Amino acid sequence: MRELAGRQGEEEHGRLLERVAEAIVQASSREIIPGSDGLLTEELRYTLAADGLLGASHTTGTLPELHPGERMPLIAVCAIAAAFPACVLGDLPRELEVLAAELEAATDAGRTAEAPAAG
Incomplete structure (x- = not known):
């Protein structure tokens, strides 16, 4: 995810993808709190x-730059x-x-x- 963020031409896309990377870390570690109901915060769910x-896209008018085949794993x-x-x-x-196995497979x-091949 951080690799995707780093190659964005639009800085705003890069920042949001960095936020998604952090949300993944939070959801798979820090949000797992014994005694809680297991629900993510509204902000994490949206992210x-x-x-x-x-x-x-709401401010840039474009979608993040992703290679073919990256959107579905994302x-x-x-x-x-x-x-x-x-x-x-x-x-x-x-x-x-x-x-955990599916997360690894999707990341791979x-x-x-x-x-895309240069043309």
Whole structure:
């Protein structure tokens, strides 16, 4: 995610993708608090649901620059991260293992997406 943020031509897109990267870290670690209900804050939910895909399109008029094949893994990583807290707090270790494996697979898929060939 941070790699995607770093290559954005629009600074605003880069900032929002950095925020998505931090939200993924929060959702998969710091938001997992024993005794809580496992729900993400409204801000984290929005960041994971929209900011990565839409970036700052509301102000720039463009979408973040993504290579073909990167958008779907990005969607998957955000959705999986959003599911972590409820899974951990629901004491669902098998499901957590599945989520962790899928998170890794989605991240790998995004990394292997290639830039369009120069033309």
